[in-house]
Amino acid sequence: MNRPINVCHLLPTAGVGGAEKFVLSLCRSHDPMRIKVVVGVLLSDDIVSRKIASEGFECVIFGMKNGFDVFRALKLTLFLRKRKIDIVNIHGQNPLGIFCSILACPPVIVNTDHGTTLGSPVKRKNRVVFTNRFLLPFVDHSIAISKGMEKSLLIREKIDKKKITLVYNGIDVDAIKNTLIDIRKLKITLKIPPTLPVIGTVGRLAPEKQYPVLLECLAFLKNQGRIFIALIIGEGPLRPLLEAQIDQMGLRDCVRLLGLRSDVYQLMKLIDIFTLASGGEAFSITLLEAMASAKPVVAFDVEGINEAVVNEATGFLIPPGDTVGFSKKLADLIDSPELRTQMGQYGFQRVEKKFNITEKMKDLEAIYDKLLQNKATDCR
Numbered sequence: 001m002n003r004p005i006n007v008c009h010l011l012p013t014a015g016v017g018g019a020e021k022f023v024l025s026l027c028r029s030h031d032p033m034r035i036k037v038v039v040g041v042l043l044s045d046d047i048v049s050r051k052i053a054s055e056g057f058e059c060v061i062f063g064m065k066n067g068f069d070v071f072r073a074l075k076l077t078l079f080l081r082k083r084k085i086d087i088v089n090i091h092g093q094n095p096l097g098i099f100c101s102i103l104a105c106p107p108v109i110v111n112t113d114h115g116t117t118l119g120s121p122v123k124r125k126n127r128v129v130f131t132n133r134f135l136l137p138f139v140d141h142s143i144a145i146s147k148g149m150e151k152s153l154l155i156r157e158k159i160d161k162k163k164i165t166l167v168y169n170g171i172d173v174d175a176i177k178n179t180l181i182d183i184r185k186l187k188i189t190l191k192i193p194p195t196l197p198v199i200g201t202v203g204r205l206a207p208e209k210q211y212p213v214l215l216e217c218l219a220f221l222k223n224q225g226r227i228f229i230a231l232i233i234g235e236g237p238l239r240p241l242l243e244a245q246i247d248q249m250g251l252r253d254c255v256r257l258l259g260l261r262s263d264v265y266q267l268m269k270l271i272d273i274f275t276l277a278s279g280g281e282a283f284s285i286t287l288l289e290a291m292a293s294a295k296p297v298v299a300f301d302v303e304g305i306n307e308a309v310v311n312e313a314t315g316f317l318i319p320p321g322d323t324v325g326f327s328k329k330l331a332d333l334i335d336s337p338e339l340r341t342q343m344g345q346y347g348f349q350r351v352e353k354k355f356n357i358t359e360k361m362k363d364l365e366a367i368y369d370k371l372l373q374n375k376a377t378d379c380r
Contacts, residue, residue, distance in 0.1 A: 004036040005368065008085045008106075010097045014041045014049030014061075016234075016260060017204065018285040019092040019114035022169050024048055027057045029172070029361040035368075038083065040076065042097060047260070064096070073100050080104035087368055089143075093124070095131040102138045108371045111136065112143040113282070117152040119303035120280035122208040124156070132157045140371055143364070145169050146283040148303030165367055168307070169283045170360030173352050176292040179265040186270050190231075190256070197228045197334045200271030200295075202264060202286040203278070205236030205257075212238075212245055213323060214277035219249040220327040226334055230255045233267060268293035272340055273333045279320060281305055291351045296343035298329045308355070314347035 007030070009023045023039060030037050038058040041049050045061045052059045060079065064072040077100045080088060087108040088101040093115030101109045116124045136142065142159055144150035144166045153159045187194055199218070203209045211232065218230050232242070232255065239257065246255050261267060264286075268274070274290035274297050281287075281304030288308060290297060297315030299305045311317040316329040333340050 004032065004034055005372070006038070006084060006086045007035050007368070008038050008040055008080060008083070008088050010040045010042070010088055010090045010094065010101065011049075012042045012092045012094045012097060014044070014046035014052075014059075016047050017092075017114075018169065018282070019112075020046075020048035021285050022114070023091055024052055025170065025172055025357045026361065026364070027052055028055070029357050031365075034365070038085075040079070040097075042072075042076070042094070047262075068096065076100045077103045080106055086372065090139075093128065095128060095135060098132075098135045098139060102135065107375045108141075108368070109139045110141050110143060110367070110371070111139045112145065113149060113153065113157075114145060115282060116208075117146070117148040117280060117282055117303050118156055119148055120208060120282075121210070122280075129156055139163075140375075141165065141367065143167050143367070146281075146304050146307050148280075148307070149282050167360060167363045167367070168355055169285055169288065170355050170357035171285060171288045171292055171351070173292045173348075173356045176265055176268070176289060177348075179269060181266045181269045183270055186266060190258075190270075192229050192270075197273065198271045199228055199230040199273045199275055199330065199334075200233065200267065200290075201231070201275050201277070202233040202267075202289075203276070203284075204234050205232075205238040205242060207238065208278060208280065209238075210277040210279050211242055214275065215242065215245050215249060215251060215255070216323050217275075217277070217327040217330065218251060218255060220324065221330055221334075222251065222254060224327075224331065226331055228254060228334060231258055231267065231271060232256065233258045233261050233264060235260045264289070265293070268295065271295060272337075273298060273330060274315075275299065275330065276305060277326070278302065278305065284308065288351055288355050291344075291347035294341075294344035294348040296333055296340050296347065298326060298333065300326070308350075310346070310350065313343065314350055315343055 041061050042064045049059050062072050085106045089110045090097040091112045142164045274295040276299040280302045283304045300320045301317035309315050318326045
């Protein structure tokens with residue numbers, strides 16, 4: 001091919017989620033001499049789509065309504081045809097994006113599923129599973145972002161193993177490492193005493209993240225006499241419930257719900273311990289960001305987390321449901337700055353070596369090249 005490959009990354013939404021942040025990283029990492037990228041968003045404009053556009057990448061918002069929006073689905077299909085897209089990479093849990101891509105008939109369709117795995121406490125709806133089983137045979141290849149997702153695509157979606165490749169999510173390690181921050185000033189802004197250890201977590205306030213469980217662990221810590229500040233960064237439907245639980249447990253003085261923030265990288269540098277109480281993840285971007293910020297991790301030993309965290313090396317993995325064990329490991333890290341530093345440094349080294357977006361981009365582009373070559377051979 002004597003021109004750049006036209007790649008469209010197709011997202012269902014553009015809020016601050018793992019799939020959206022990953023697509024932003026891909027846009028930044030594509031070699032523009034090899035790949036011309038455009039991002040399509042099925043629903044409405046949001047934080048990540050505006051960020052993509054502000055950095056000079058084309059981002060098209062289709063403004064679909066919930067459900068099957070026939071007019072805008074046709075608009076997306078025609079867009080993919082008119083723009084002569086070579087590869088559509090569909091991200092997220094996105095059956096409508098798959099359907100429109102099939103209708104558009106680009107040379108290559110790739111599906112990167114960032115949704116729920118078999119091990120997740122929140123199960124994929126049966127109608128979505130049925131739709132995926134019907135549509136995915138028409139997709140050229142599926143990217144599994146974790147071994148848990150690979151297993152789910154094989155068993156739940158019934159995809160041929162030959163059509164799945166494991167490519168972990170990646171992050172821009174250098175961007176995080178080079179983020180500048182005045183920790184003292186930020187602590188003053190957030191009214192955090194300078195010597196208190198800070199526990200932090202980032203994610204949508206949704207049931208699968210198990211924030212009530214995290215609050216139970218924090219209450220246990222407080223009752224054991226530990227003094228700390230916990231920052232919960234994110235927004236979502238559980239906020240009223242969590243506000244009430246914080247008051248009920250007497251945690252108002254030590255737990256802060258910060259909502260959505262544009263300075264997550266800076267806040268990662270501020271915290272001392274990163275924690276994730278989720279009952280299952282496809283593969284957590286925020287977990288990688290914390291490790292790239294050299295922070296030790298305390299999390300449950302579940303899919304999508306135990307592929308990133310090395311137990312007793314980059315942090316601690318606790319058996320699911322063991323809130324006392326979870327709390328005790330948080331206490332161990334609060335009590336030992338040396339252990340925090342040691343685990344944080346090992347976590348940084350692991351992310352830099354295994355989950356750097358530069359290397360993930362090479363893996364993904366190799367898949368693109370192979371699929372296009374196969375298509376060219378088939379057409380001869």
